[in-house]
Amino acid sequence: xxxxxxxxxxxxxxxxxxxxxxxxxxxxxxxxxxxxxxxxxxxxxxxxxxxxxxxxxxxxxxxxxxxxxxxxxxxxxxxxxxxxxxxxxxxxxxxxxxxxxxxxxxxxxxxxxxxxxxxxxxxxxxxxxxxxxxxxxxxxxxxxxxxxxxxxxxxxxxxxxxxxxxxxxxxxxxxxxxxxxxxxxxxxxxxxxxxxxxxxxxxxxxxxxxxxxxxxxxxxxxxxxxxxxxxxxxxxxxxxxxxxxxxxxxxxxxxxxxxxxxxxxxxxxxxxxxxxxxxxxxxxxxxxxxxxxxxxxxxxxxxxxxxxxx
Numbered sequence: 001x002x003x004x005x006x007x008x009x010x011x012x013x014x015x016x017x018x019x020x021x022x023x024x025x026x027x028x029x030x031x032x033x034x035x036x037x038x039x040x041x042x043x044x045x046x047x048x049x050x051x052x053x054x055x056x057x058x059x060x061x062x063x064x065x066x067x068x069x070x071x072x073x074x075x076x077x078x079x080x081x082x083x084x085x086x087x088x089x090x091x092x093x094x095x096x097x098x099x100x101x102x103x104x105x106x107x108x109x110x111x112x113x114x115x116x117x118x119x120x121x122x123x124x125x126x127x128x129x130x131x132x133x134x135x136x137x138x139x140x141x142x143x144x145x146x147x148x149x150x151x152x153x154x155x156x157x158x159x160x161x162x163x164x165x166x167x168x169x170x171x172x173x174x175x176x177x178x179x180x181x182x183x184x185x186x187x188x189x190x191x192x193x194x195x196x197x198x199x200x201x202x203x204x205x206x207x208x209x210x211x212x213x214x215x216x217x218x219x220x221x222x223x224x225x226x227x228x229x230x231x232x233x234x235x236x237x238x239x240x241x242x243x244x245x246x247x248x249x250x251x252x253x254x255x256x257x258x259x260x261x262x263x264x265x266x267x268x269x270x271x272x273x274x275x276x277x278x279x280x281x282x283x284x285x286x287x288x289x290x291x292x293x294x295x296x297x298x299x300x301x302x303x304x305x306x307x308x309x310x
Contacts, residue, residue: 086237182214
């Protein structure tokens with residue numbers, strides 16, 4: 001019996017030594033940081049964020065959960081934004097108590113998160129901080145290889161996506177991920193490609209934020225009849241990579257700029273009299289001011305004569 005126990009103890013010692021050696025010298029690879037999401041939770045309390053500062057490793061895919069916890073302010077509602085990562089949460093309150101923001105911490109530094117919705121405790125929710133530390137374990141306690149941004153795309157309906165209404169154009173599009181799912185609360189910029197004095201450039205004409213279905217809309221009034229190239233651009237944000245879509249706007253005579261001497265303004269006749277009215281008003285003000293000065297001078301003179309007679 002003693003011999004068996006000694007053999008078991010020896011085998012156990014050998015196994016322990018072997019496992020220790022493998023771990024120390026890399027025989028068993030550690031779990032890769034980019035195989036897991038860095039998950040953190042921040043409570044939204046009556047006095048502010050708990051915690052108000054979090055730390056994550058650069059390159060990590062971060063899943064940040066905000067939990068409503070305002071029992072002393074039951075009517076408070078919050079929308080959390082992370083401006084540098086172009087993120088905006090759904091509204092949380094006493095009914096919908098939780099929201100999640102996902103992003104890839106691709107830049108080292110300190111970044112603000114805050115409440116973007118007016119409430120009784122609004123001032124207490126302006127100074128949350130995300131510290132993204134290069135080459136550090138951060139709050140998650142693990143290093144992080146750079147996570148990959150997900151592909152995105154802008155889709156413009158070839159039939160209903162562009163509609164000419166008189167001298168303006170309505171543009172509608174949908175921002176989607178690679179699987180065709182909508183990307184909500186994302187800013188899409190609209191540009192018109194222009195040439196001026198031999199130089200080419202993109203001129204900003206509109207901006208919009210996608211709705212719950214990923215849809216975004218803009219109205220544009222061209223300044224020439226040729227139409228031209230229109231660019232829709234998503235600069236990226238959260239876990240999504242930037243993308244853009246271009247289409248050529250067909251020309252239309254209705255796009256011609258209105259000459260300076262032509263007006264369709266119904267108040268044009270009144271505008272012709274405006275300078276004369278302005279002069280009359282200013283003259284009336286000065287006359288009233290002069291009359292008040294004359295009255296004051298008369299009162300002062302009467303008082304002076306009265307005092308001398310005494």
